[in-house]
Amino acid sequence: MHPDPEHPDALRHEIAALVARYQDAAFPRASFEPGVTPVPVSGKVFDASEMQHLVDASLDFWLTTGRFADEFETRFAPIMGAGRALLCNSGSSANLLALSALTSPQLGERALRPGDEVITCASGFPTTVNPIYQLGLVPVFVDVDPGTLDADLDLLAQAVGPRTRAVMMAHTLGNPFDLDVVTDLCKRHGMWLIEDTCDAVGAMWRGRPAGSFGALGTVSFYPAHHVTMGEGGCVLVNEPKLERIVESFRDWGRDCWCAPGMENTCGRRFGWHLGELPFGYDHKYVYSHLGYNLKLTDMQAAVGVAQLAKLDGFVAARRRSWARLHDGLCDVQELALTHATPGSDPSWFGFAMSVRPDAGFDRYDLVTYLESRRIATRLVFGGNLLRQPAYLGRPHRAVGTMVNADAVAERSFWIGCYPGLTDEMLDYVIETIRSFVRAPVHAPRRDARAS
Numbered sequence: 001m002h003p004d005p006e007h008p009d010a011l012r013h014e015i016a017a018l019v020a021r022y023q024d025a026a027f028p029r030a031s032f033e034p035g036v037t038p039v040p041v042s043g044k045v046f047d048a049s050e051m052q053h054l055v056d057a058s059l060d061f062w063l064t065t066g067r068f069a070d071e072f073e074t075r076f077a078p079i080m081g082a083g084r085a086l087l088c089n090s091g092s093s094a095n096l097l098a099l100s101a102l103t104s105p106q107l108g109e110r111a112l113r114p115g116d117e118v119i120t121c122a123s124g125f126p127t128t129v130n131p132i133y134q135l136g137l138v139p140v141f142v143d144v145d146p147g148t149l150d151a152d153l154d155l156l157a158q159a160v161g162p163r164t165r166a167v168m169m170a171h172t173l174g175n176p177f178d179l180d181v182v183t184d185l186c187k188r189h190g191m192w193l194i195e196d197t198c199d200a201v202g203a204m205w206r207g208r209p210a211g212s213f214g215a216l217g218t219v220s221f222y223p224a225h226h227v228t229m230g231e232g233g234c235v236l237v238n239e240p241k242l243e244r245i246v247e248s249f250r251d252w253g254r255d256c257w258c259a260p261g262m263e264n265t266c267g268r269r270f271g272w273h274l275g276e277l278p279f280g281y282d283h284k285y286v287y288s289h290l291g292y293n294l295k296l297t298d299m300q301a302a303v304g305v306a307q308l309a310k311l312d313g314f315v316a317a318r319r320r321s322w323a324r325l326h327d328g329l330c331d332v333q334e335l336a337l338t339h340a341t342p343g344s345d346p347s348w349f350g351f352a353m354s355v356r357p358d359a360g361f362d363r364y365d366l367v368t369y370l371e372s373r374r375i376a377t378r379l380v381f382g383g384n385l386l387r388q389p390a391y392l393g394r395p396h397r398a399v400g401t402m403v404n405a406d407a408v409a410e411r412s413f414w415i416g417c418y419p420g421l422t423d424e425m426l427d428y429v430i431e432t433i434r435s436f437v438r439a440p441v442h443a444p445r446r447d448a449r450a451s
């Protein structure tokens, strides 16, 4: 500590100590009261160190992306088996950036062009699919495998047509899709692969991290996710050529790659001759892509740095909780539980199940009952995206009857297995589900269909 108590370093130290005391006082551990204390599906798990990092970054008053973002990117890339990790402001932005990168003219013949097709799964989160439309590409929807909630890979080969150039799919709820099958198909047909790893940080495929197999992977740091920054995301770049392209799309489309506050990183800031601009036009203001500004702030990254220290423990806790729920529910005949894709070690985002058609009750009944007992539930995102209002009437191809995506929309849901849940909570969840199944209660329905 600095000997002068008024020195900024000494004050920072004092503030950090006070923040730890504040965190202790403001976020005490609550005891669990079954039926009264909520059992959420997800949430931030943090202690004083996240708050101290956040305040430390605020005291820098750098505000834009900075030293904490650098540290996070440097430490996160090897964890994910990626060449480079590029932070951005959300997982949705990461998906937009990853697919935008593949449209770059700098890729020449390999670039995606309007009208090219991208294979994706009919069942999933909307912003895995939205960039396909936003970039003038056409999705090819593949039906879902109801056992893993990933795309049905038996249908994947049928999805490839003359204009199919990429596959962009999520490892649903932390359960990797079969990366042998998908990478092999992509290789055979010269297709790009983007792995949406937003829900699957820590998931492994034959001992290698999910997210490291495609040319690009994406991650979300929204509070529900394995590691949080509040809002935040990351593009994992596994093919070197794409690094600068992703960075350019993220940072206004610029050709220059100086970090904020830096200049002349390239050593020839006034020495380029690009496009039809005059020679020496300031490289800082040369644009090689129709870009965005999707950077995140250093305060967000600082929280992420603190979370990284906990990542292994978080993933282990998710696996333990998932196994406890599985052990407690696997003999319930009325429910079909999601299983790990053979060859994978998932990093579970949630514990998913489907109510069997002959159960004697339906999902609505069970979900209503659980929610009334303070156990939060979530559906498998958009269910069958093709039936969502936003997608009706849009151009696409569909492979398979979508009977499984419809079933997911009709009968599947998930509950939490995140590190904030205790064994006591998980046992309460198991017992509540089992007691419902023994004596199902039919929930009244009110149809509020808009005209």
Ligand SMILES: Cc1ncc(COP(=O)(O)O)c(C=O)c1O
Residues within 6 Å of the ligand: 090, 091, 092, 093, 095, 125, 127, 128, 170, 196, 198, 199, 220, 221, 222, 232, 233
């Ligand atoms: C599979 C998947 N992709 C993308 C996203 C979007 O991430 P974000 O909420 O950070 O935009 C989510 C959100 O949870 C997701 O589940």
